[in-house]
Structures are given as structure tokens and as C-alpha cells.
Amino acid sequence: MTTNQFAIVDTDIHERVQYKDILKYLDEPFRHYITNCHWIQEKHMPYTQPAVAGVDRADAITPDGRPGGSDLAFMQKQLLDDIGHEYGILTSALDPSPSSMHGWYEMATALASAYNDWQIEEWLDKDDRLYGSVHIAAQDRDAAIKEIERVGSHPKMVQVLLPIDDIMWGDPFYHPIFEACEKHQLMIGMHHNEPPVYYGKWPRYFIEWHTLIPTAHMKQVTNMIFNGVFDKFPKLGLIMIEGGFTWVPHLMWKMDQQYRDLRHEVPWLKRKPSDIFKQQIKVTTQPAEELTKQEFASLVEQMGTDEILCFSTDYPHWDYDSPTRALPKMDPELKKKIFAENAKAFYPKLPK
Numbered sequence: 001m002t003t004n005q006f007a008i009v010d011t012d013i014h015e016r017v018q019y020k021d022i023l024k025y026l027d028e029p030f031r032h033y034i035t036n037c038h039w040i041q042e043k044h045m046p047y048t049q050p051a052v053a054g055v056d057r058a059d060a061i062t063p064d065g066r067p068g069g070s071d072l073a074f075m076q077k078q079l080l081d082d083i084g085h086e087y088g089i090l091t092s093a094l095d096p097s098p099s100s101m102h103g104w105y106e107m108a109t110a111l112a113s114a115y116n117d118w119q120i121e122e123w124l125d126k127d128d129r130l131y132g133s134v135h136i137a138a139q140d141r142d143a144a145i146k147e148i149e150r151v152g153s154h155p156k157m158v159q160v161l162l163p164i165d166d167i168m169w170g171d172p173f174y175h176p177i178f179e180a181c182e183k184h185q186l187m188i189g190m191h192h193n194e195p196p197v198y199y200g201k202w203p204r205y206f207i208e209w210h211t212l213i214p215t216a217h218m219k220q221v222t223n224m225i226f227n228g229v230f231d232k233f234p235k236l237g238l239i240m241i242e243g244g245f246t247w248v249p250h251l252m253w254k255m256d257q258q259y260r261d262l263r264h265e266v267p268w269l270k271r272k273p274s275d276i277f278k279q280q281i282k283v284t285t286q287p288a289e290e291l292t293k294q295e296f297a298s299l300v301e302q303m304g305t306d307e308i309l310c311f312s313t314d315y316p317h318w319d320y321d322s323p324t325r326a327l328p329k330m331d332p333e334l335k336k337k338i339f340a341e342n343a344k345a346f347y348p349k350l351p352k
Helices: 019-025 030-035 072-084 105-122 141-151 172-183 206-226 248-265 273-280 293-303 332-346
Strands: 009-013 087-090 130-135 157-164 187-192 238-241 281-284
Touching (some): 009 238, 030 105, 157 172, 172 187, 187 206, 206 238, 206 248, 248 293
Parallel strands (some): 009 087
């Protein structure tokens, strides 16, 4: 029995993998380093989130004690069936992302490939509602392109997932990756991965980090737009995941003002940044601030379009957004767009 009466396309669901889950998809010598050498990925996140179950909802822990998001059947019962999802986009909890590993890019590439195979076999093939994200190790650009070519044509892979960290993705070095994405009708999904930095330093406290996450999203959007990614790849779309949305009007205004004053610096840009944003960029709603109906309507109006926002829960994380409680009441047509239609229009591979 579902708890809602409207269609939902959830653009941020974290399925969680453990090394033991993907060992059978890993070739040697990479499997050896995990099973015999106790190798673990680099992790630079020395913060604890205010939740009973660490980063997750306490009730998302599986009945047998595994982390939230690690069991498809439990997720189906707690999220997909109970809430009533039409579709859900898997964005993983492979932490950190292979594209965030510092060094040993061969291992990063192997982990990404194994994860993709595991995701397809254990999740996408077992639930028609779920669609996936291609994982790559973008530091090795050629290997990343090969991985996109290998699994990008899968009908249920809808985007390439990139972390928001110290890599600025608008750099022309990464443009061949975007070319491969465009070829396979894959959008780019960007999800924050490590703390937003300022003045070259990390925040001292988690509360700072969690407050400043939108600044990291703003940096990447600005970088992608001004480096000409969207003029160069007109069929490419970008969705910014888990950074909220109240920052969008400000960034539009600021980029447009800078473009008026400094457009000679970026002659390849043929459209106003705000127009590029409206035409090729989406933003997920979670984590949504507590807004009144009037405040929410005003923000959408300031964006100049009602086609930017895509609903997301961020399941199973502790700051999960309920589809019935996270956003204020809105007109039925706007609700339909934000909760389902904008995402369907954005992802070419989603059934319409």
C-alpha cells in the first residue's frame, strides 16, 4: 500500500555496496589486495553525522543488521513499495567515488567496472522501477571512456556519476568523457563527495560542511558553463544532486551579470548562463529547506522556469526527504513536474 497518490521519480537513491558484494566482478590482482591485504579506499571524511545509524536513518538498517541501502528487498518494502515510486535513479554509496581516489587509477577503474556489473545484475535487472548510474575513474580519461562504451548503451543506465570534490569538471581534459556520454544518451549526475573547501581549507565542523554544500555545487556549475561544456555538447544534461536548490536564482543572476561584463573572456559562450541553466541543468530538491508555500513559489518564479527542480529523497541517509512532507503544498501541475515530469524529460532513457 503506497502512502501517496501521485507519481514519483526519485533522482537520488543510494544503494550501498560492500567489498564482498563485488569481489566476484573484480579481476586479479585487485581482488587479492582486498581479500588478502586488507586494502581499503582512501577516505578523507573525519566527521560524524548526527544520526543513530551514522550516515543513515536508523530504521533503514536491514533486519539482519546490514547498512541501509544494502538489501534490495528491504528497500523495495520500505521505499519503493511503501512510498509508491514510479522510477528511482540509483546514485550509490560507493564511498569515496572511484573518481576521487588519489593514485592507483587502475584499481579505481577496476572498482568502477565491478560496481557497474554488480549494479546491473543485482539491482537494475531485478526491479523495473530502478535505473542506474555509470561509475568511472575519470582520472584515467581513456579508461573512463572505455567503461562508458562498455556499459553506457545499457537501456537502464541513464547517467554518468561524477563526484563534487577537488576536480573541476569543466576542464577541457574531461570533454571527451562528455562526448561519450552524449553518444550514449547519458546525462551527467554530480553528487557531493567530500567537504566543500574555502581558502584551501576544510570546515572545522560538520555543521559548517553541511551548511556549505551548495557552494561546492555552485563552483561546479559555474565551471561547466564558463568552460563551454554545454555549447560544445548541446544534448548533454547535468543534474546537481543533494545540494538543495535555494541557491539557483542567486547563481543565475551572478553569472549573467559577470557574462555581461566579461564575456570577452569566454567567446565560445553563445547564450546567457541563466539560459544554459534553464535548458540543460537540473537540480534535485533534497535537502530542502523549510519553506512556506509563498517562499517556495517565489523561488521557482525567480528561476524563470518550473522545469529545473527534480524531486529526490536521498534514501537511506539521515536527512532523507519525505515526498509528503519535505516540500510545501503547490499547484497540481507544478507538483507533477517536480515529482516526475522534469526528470522524465531530462533522462532520455526513462519511459515517458
